[in-house]
Amino acid sequence: xxxxxxxxxxxxxxxxxxxxxxxxxxxxxxxxxxxxxxxxxxxxxxxxxxxxxxxxxxxxxxxxxxxxxxxxxxxxxxxxxxxxxxxxxxxxxxxxxxxxxxxxxxxxxxx
Amino acid sequence: xxxxxxxxxxxxxxxxxxxxxxxxxxxxxxxxxxxxxxxxxxxxxxxxxxxxxxxxxxxxxxxxxxxxxxxxxxxxxxxxxxxxxxxxxxxxxxxxxxxxxxxxxxxxxxxxxxxxxxxxxxxxxxxxxxxxxxxxxxxxxxxxxxxxxxxxxxxxxxxxxxxxxxxxxxxxxxxxxxxxxxxxxxxxxxxxxxxxxxxxxxxxxxxxxxxxxxxxxxxxxxxxxxxxxxxxxxxxxxxxxxxxxxxxxxxxxxxxxxxxxxxxxxxxxxxxxxxxxxxxxxxxxxxxxxxxxxxxxxxxxxxxxxxxxxxxxxxxxxxxxxxxxxxxxxxxxxxxxxxxxxxxxxxxxxxxxxxxxxxxxxxxxxxxxxxxxxxxxxxxxxxxxxxxxxxxxxxxxxxxxxxxxxxxxxxxxxxxxxxxxxxxxxxxxxxxxxxxxx
Numbered sequence: 001x002x003x004x005x006x007x008x009x010x011x012x013x014x015x016x017x018x019x020x021x022x023x024x025x026x027x028x029x030x031x032x033x034x035x036x037x038x039x040x041x042x043x044x045x046x047x048x049x050x051x052x053x054x055x056x057x058x059x060x061x062x063x064x065x066x067x068x069x070x071x072x073x074x075x076x077x078x079x080x081x082x083x084x085x086x087x088x089x090x091x092x093x094x095x096x097x098x099x100x101x102x103x104x105x106x107x108x109x110x111x
Numbered sequence: 112x113x114x115x116x117x118x119x120x121x122x123x124x125x126x127x128x129x130x131x132x133x134x135x136x137x138x139x140x141x142x143x144x145x146x147x148x149x150x151x152x153x154x155x156x157x158x159x160x161x162x163x164x165x166x167x168x169x170x171x172x173x174x175x176x177x178x179x180x181x182x183x184x185x186x187x188x189x190x191x192x193x194x195x196x197x198x199x200x201x202x203x204x205x206x207x208x209x210x211x212x213x214x215x216x217x218x219x220x221x222x223x224x225x226x227x228x229x230x231x232x233x234x235x236x237x238x239x240x241x242x243x244x245x246x247x248x249x250x251x252x253x254x255x256x257x258x259x260x261x262x263x264x265x266x267x268x269x270x271x272x273x274x275x276x277x278x279x280x281x282x283x284x285x286x287x288x289x290x291x292x293x294x295x296x297x298x299x300x301x302x303x304x305x306x307x308x309x310x311x312x313x314x315x316x317x318x319x320x321x322x323x324x325x326x327x328x329x330x331x332x333x334x335x336x337x338x339x340x341x342x343x344x345x346x347x348x349x350x351x352x353x354x355x356x357x358x359x360x361x362x363x364x365x366x367x368x369x370x371x372x373x374x375x376x377x378x379x380x381x382x383x384x385x386x387x388x389x390x391x392x393x394x395x396x397x398x399x400x401x402x403x404x405x406x407x408x409x410x411x412x413x414x415x416x417x418x419x420x421x422x423x424x425x426x427x428x429x430x431x432x433x434x435x436x437x438x439x440x441x442x443x444x445x446x447x448x449x450x451x452x453x454x455x456x457x458x459x460x461x462x463x464x465x466x467x468x469x470x471x472x473x474x475x476x477x478x479x480x481x482x483x484x485x486x487x488x489x490x491x492x493x494x495x496x497x498x499x500x501x502x503x504x505x506x507x508x509x510x511x512x513x514x515x516x517x518x519x520x521x522x523x524x525x526x527x528x529x530x531x532x533x534x535x536x537x538x539x540x541x542x543x544x545x546x547x548x549x
Contacts, residue, residue, distance in 0.1 A: 103241030111220030
């Protein structure tokens, strides 16, 4: 955090987070996947390839972003829960994000 | 031109703001269309879970007779301050919360929002679901005159459009009401699980005497690894809503997976027993606009107004949002009614909307807490250091070690001084007061 006044670093580095398999969580979600239309696309794959921190691999709450064996960014838009985090938090604004077509995407049962 | 699909008003989004606007306009006799991208109102909506009824009563005085699908009234509420292995719990329970209807209820949005939208339909509004608005239609002078949708020949026209699109403010930007996307330091990402538990078991665990009691707990400290943010545990009818939210920037900077932060919270020794044996029925995530008063969009322009999350109407400190949204929706609806009477949909006329909001709690509260997000971000010790200090002080205070109490008090003060100097504490308190007083 560059703008923190007291110079104190947050105590997160030494915290061990439990591993969670995201599939176990999204399995209970209802999706109406738009097979013809990906509502999330990478604008320029080279930018992702050159992005070292790739924070989207962590912050996306549905783990939509994943790199393949060659380090290329893959977008599993089918699992997206449409929060919009990647739209605003990609450090290079390299995510082309649209709302899914009407009626598609996630449909919460509880919310 | 004659076969254009035309209404008196268009509402984009069937969440609390949009439905409140549509209800108000329909009650006033306008021909209103609500366009919702989900399969039903609420399909895309998720929040922590506390809903305040005062705003609902303003738009629907007889809401109680219409049997809203509330989960539980909030009859006990307060804060848990977690350190890694302990918790200080400050809860307020009162007989005075036991009234019907209550001031606050826990709510699941995929159940509540459809009910609320039905009330607007009953009042005469037309609800079109499964339809995404793709852009605003403007005339040659830049005035908003309608919307385009992803339906074939999907243009819809009206002299006034109320944008209630939620936190992903694409149309608000297109209307020119806000210059850019919300930066990740001004938007929180929250993840939540809905965990099923039989009502009886839930009541035993939380000390509730029946279905007419419920608990709302906001959690600080170790829940967010000491980072600025909060967790929550709310009791639903037969389940628990549990979640954690932090500024999106924190997830980015520290490379945290939100669902792992939540899992860690669920495994906290103080939390785990409440969830034991419960079954995760749903997981979800949502952004919360926390840009505050100073970064809100313009609220109106020619032919258009914006309400709810799209306008950043959130009071994070008091976990309020849906009530701000409903009040704002109502005021936007009233402004649209007045505009129809005057035949004037100009930005100048629609600026009445902002004046109504300024006179209400919505903008008064937003203004008072305008520094809150910046304060929390600049003072991470509030969530981490202080909460841990309090827990350790409590442990010393409540333990008999055969150490003189004077020594114990001295130890506690020494601990404070080591972790945060007295001047640091004084400075933090001053900043906190400024952030609270506005």
